[in-house]
Amino acid sequence: MDEAEPSPAAHRTADVAHGVASTWRPGRPRSWIAVRSYVPLGLVAACYTAVQLALTARIGLGWDESVYISQVARGVPAAEFTAPRARGVQLLVAPVALVTPSVTAVRVYLSLLSGIALFLAYLPWIRLRAGAVAPLAAALFGGLWLSLFYANEAMPNMWVAYCGVAGVGLACLAEARPRARLATAGIVVAFAIASLMRPSDATWLAFPLVGYGVVRRSPRLLFATVAGLAIGWAEWMIEAVLRFGGPLARLHAAGAENATGLHFSLPDHLRALNGPLLCRFGVECGGLPLTQVAWFAAVPVVAGLGVWMVRRRALVAALACGLSLALSYVFTVGYAAPRFLLPAYALLALPVSAGIIWLCRRRGTAVLAVAGVACYFAVQAKSVYVYGEQVYAARATAPAVAAQLKQVGMRPPCFLYGHDAVQIGYLAKCASHGVFRHYGGTSSVPSSIRAAIARSDWVGVITTSRRPPAPFLAAWTSIDLRVVGEKTWYVFVPPRGNP
Structure with a gap:
């Protein structure tokens, strides 16, 4: 989905006009560029796993996690599996849960797996010559307190996020390179996993890609995206027929349980930015957490700046897919849970990173950009520690x-x-x-x-x-x-x- 290789003169003009590094040009990166990009991304992923093991791996199971893991956990009766849920999470945890129901074992396993997933998700963006954008985006998303909290939880949203980032990046690679067979196969795999985790979320993420494939008459992109979605939806519909009275009956039951319809839940999402984990069933969301609202408000501004100044279709695709999912929750679900927007944050981190890098190349805005990023990480560090301790204490009662x-x-x-x-x-x-x-x-x-x-x-x-x-x-x-x-x-x- 990225443009064809421009002329050298166009490169110089674009670099002067927009401050864009030449590493944004598509094509095979040179070895020194690859090392310079892969190593920071690998370090971000390693730190991501290390922080989880240190802060969140000791937290007990939540309600939804217990339902998912109990479907495959050794010696544990399966809890009631309701219409809105999909089977992807239980497949994810099965390699450990089939051996032992230990909560610690599941947490450690998911911590390690999420570090690998973060690395693989942003890896295609290095192949798109994103330079420092991919590692910075991975750091911004991985440093979000929600990401650190949910990365080793047996919940679907983080894995939809990883797959969304990888799927959009691979789609851009497949469009930029005529013979990118591996990238095309990767699109199928990414959206298949996402749809097995949460079919509706995967579909909202894929809408802009499907629309692009139709408008630009790109059968390869269209087929790969739809084929991936079809895998998860097929499993969902087969189970709907076998257990819920058919697809329409299951959709109706899922909609009733999830309060779907025409809504505007943005105020609830803002109040939930620093918890609780679910603003529903009589749980008070509290007031507006100003420090969290500040970075939330900065995301669309900096992301728009990144897209405008860098002007790459790959970033436009990330922005469009992220907003597609975010708007689906704001306007069609009548309550808020901060984890719902994780896939949107993961994708929007890419144009946000491009905007930050552009600001850092200018003397007048570099200090402001660095200070903003430092404040962001400070707020997230405090939130994951404080809220992690609260959830740890609350869930310690169950044992x-x-x-x-x-x-x-x-x-x-x-x-x-x-x-x-x-x-x-x-x-x-x-x-x-x-x-x-x-x-x-x-x-x-x-x-x-x-x-x-x-x-x-x-x-x-x-x-x-x-x-x-x-x-x-x-x-x-x-x-x-x-x-x-x-x-x-x-x-x-x-x-x-x-x-």
């Missing part, structure tokens, strides 16, 4: 509750229902059904509990309230779980004990 449940007589096969039941059930190797606030059972016992009792499972309803959170629990026995922390936990067991 303690699981241990206490074993002491009060819980034994497999077992079934847990209630607050954080999915995370605790994973650690206790129990089947589970999680709820946020509404425990149901206003007139009768919920069907999932009745089914568990019929199977002769050990059944427990866990909550942080001493009072029964639902009418059906009034006749059940409440047992205190002595867990160190701010909250007191309780488990309600059937009136005659568990079968």
